[in-house]
Amino acid sequence: MCLGIPGELVGTVEEFTDLAMVDVSGVRRRINMGLLADDDLKPGDWVLVHVGFALSKISESEAKAVMDMLHGIGQAYTDEIDALKESDIS
Amino acid sequence: MRFVDEFRDAETARALAARISARCEPGRRYKFMEVCGGHTHTIYKHGIEDYLPEAVTLVHGPGCPVCVIPMGRVDDAIHIARQPDVIMTSFGDMMRVPGGESTFLDAKAEGADIRMVYSPLDALKIARTHPDRRVVFMAIGFETTAPSTAVTVLRAAEEGIENFSVFCNHVLIIPAIKAILDSPDLRLDGFIGPGHVSTIIGCRPYEFIARDYRQPFVVAGFEPLDILHSVDMLLGQLAEGRGEVENQYARVVPWDGNRIAMEAIGTVMRVRPHFEWRGLGFISHSALGMAEEYAAFDAERIFDIPGTRIADPKACQCGEVLKGVLKPWECKVFGTACTPETPIGTCMVSSEGACAAYYNFGRFSRERVREATRA
Numbered sequence: 001m002c003l004g005i006p007g008e009l010v011g012t013v014e015e016f017t018d019l020a021m022v023d024v025s026g027v028r029r030r031i032n033m034g035l036l037a038d039d040d041l042k043p044g045d046w047v048l049v050h051v052g053f054a055l056s057k058i059s060e061s062e063a064k065a066v067m068d069m070l071h072g073i074g075q076a077y078t079d080e081i082d083a084l085k086e087s088d089i090s
Numbered sequence: 091m092r093f094v095d096e097f098r099d100a101e102t103a104r105a106l107a108a109r110i111s112a113r114c115e116p117g118r119r120y121k122f123m124e125v126c127g128g129h130t131h132t133i134y135k136h137g138i139e140d141y142l143p144e145a146v147t148l149v150h151g152p153g154c155p156v157c158v159i160p161m162g163r164v165d166d167a168i169h170i171a172r173q174p175d176v177i178m179t180s181f182g183d184m185m186r187v188p189g190g191e192s193t194f195l196d197a198k199a200e201g202a203d204i205r206m207v208y209s210p211l212d213a214l215k216i217a218r219t220h221p222d223r224r225v226v227f228m229a230i231g232f233e234t235t236a237p238s239t240a241v242t243v244l245r246a247a248e249e250g251i252e253n254f255s256v257f258c259n260h261v262l263i264i265p266a267i268k269a270i271l272d273s274p275d276l277r278l279d280g281f282i283g284p285g286h287v288s289t290i291i292g293c294r295p296y297e298f299i300a301r302d303y304r305q306p307f308v309v310a311g312f313e314p315l316d317i318l319h320s321v322d323m324l325l326g327q328l329a330e331g332r333g334e335v336e337n338q339y340a341r342v343v344p345w346d347g348n349r350i351a352m353e354a355i356g357t358v359m360r361v362r363p364h365f366e367w368r369g370l371g372f373i374s375h376s377a378l379g380m381a382e383e384y385a386a387f388d389a390e391r392i393f394d395i396p397g398t399r400i401a402d403p404k405a406c407q408c409g410e411v412l413k414g415v416l417k418p419w420e421c422k423v424f425g426t427a428c429t430p431e432t433p434i435g436t437c438m439v440s441s442e443g444a445c446a447a448y449y450n451f452g453r454f455s456r457e458r459v460r461e462a463t464r465a
């Protein structure tokens with residue numbers, strides 16, 4: 001559960017809910033962007049996602065590096081992606 | 091020494107390992123604690139210790155939030171789950187954490203409605219779609235996770251959702267580190283500081299470690315190279331007689347943390363006078379409870395909670411493992427009575443727990459050492 005997983009912002013941030021569509025390893029889910037309201041996010045930006053919230057903005061190269069590392073850790077990562085697939089935040 | 095492809099940049103890894111060896115003073119031994127379970131995972135997975143000189147030992151800290159949940163809190167949560175109309179929700183990692191009598195999974199099999207969620211916002215959604223049920227989110231985690239719970243509660247309040255509450259078990263990293271620094275069992279030379287927690291709290295809260303305990307503290311990333319780099323930075327500080335907070339993970343961690351997240355925590359939660367940690371006992375001001383103003387969302391105020399206190403099983407040495415006094419394999423039941431399938435202690439449950447990490451990867455790493463020394 002402590003994993004931070006890189007996701008690419010593919011939509012715009014909705015007002016009030018702070019939600020935006022994020023692509024995490026090909027899984028598209030709504031993620032809360034409220035904690036990064038100071039960061040002026042736009043589609044194409046990468047963020048580190050943790051339990052449905054974007055924790056920090058990261059560069060694309062950092063995102064790729066984290067992704068490579070996560071693919072290597074196996075079970076914990078697949079569990080996290082499986083949990084994300086079940087998520088339906090609104 | 092052989093460098094395998096887990097290092098993004100084998101050249102840099104080799105150079106770092108050489109510098110680390112060179113920095114060690116002859117005859118001196120160094121003990122660094124990695125506070126965060128994510129680091130423990132990387133260290134075992136990639137056999138980082140194989141690349142460090144004998145003089146450097148890494149010990150594992152208390153930074154796995156599932157591991158520090160005392161058994162009594164699990165029992166309390168199961169008690170709530172069994173109340174009429176309740177849907178209990180939590181992260182997948184909670185499901186197999188042993189309480190005094192059973193786990194969430196056992197209670198679920200016996201009929202309690204316990205559901206795994208990815209996010210507290212998913213729990214809120216269940217409350218929205220089940221207005222006739224009382225939905226409780228068992229919140230666990232350090233400052234990394236607490237803002238998510240806090241924002242979810244703010245959202246519930248804005249929407250006027252009345253059937254949602256939080257059983258708050260969020261813990262704070264600084265008091266845990268302080269408890270370890272003050273513990274007489276362990277002498278440390280520095281810390282590999284947690285990455286994700288620091289994205290929220292920033293680096294300033296660690297300054298007391300440098301100031302009062304004169305120990306170096308390096309906030310580190312999660313890649314194998316990050317760990318080597320931070321060990322190098324720690325040794326560098328010691329060689330120069332410095333004890334400072336440094337940020338190796340600046341590409342993700344802002345020095346001042348996340349203002350919005352800290353404000354959300356401050357609005358919805360209050361520091362508890364004390365809280366029990368599994369294996370570590372009661373630590374003052376070490377956890378968050380719900381603020382009075384958000385009492386309507388506080389499961390501890392809504393439900394009658396037994397406040398169960400259960401001593402850890404005799405065979406269990408999680409406390410020593412969480413304090414870095416024992417290595418996982420030194421626990422008497424490691425790998426025999428206690429395995430990831432049938433955990434006795436919490437350190438075996440989460441993949442970030444030191445015992446589970448060592449169980450899953452340890453043998454692999456030992457094999458490789460043998461192989462490497464033969465090659």
Ligand code: SF4
Pocket residue numbers: 405406407408409411418421422423424425428429433434435436437438439445
């Ligand atoms: S082997 Fe099991 S009982 Fe022993 S310290 Fe690890 S988790 Fe705790």
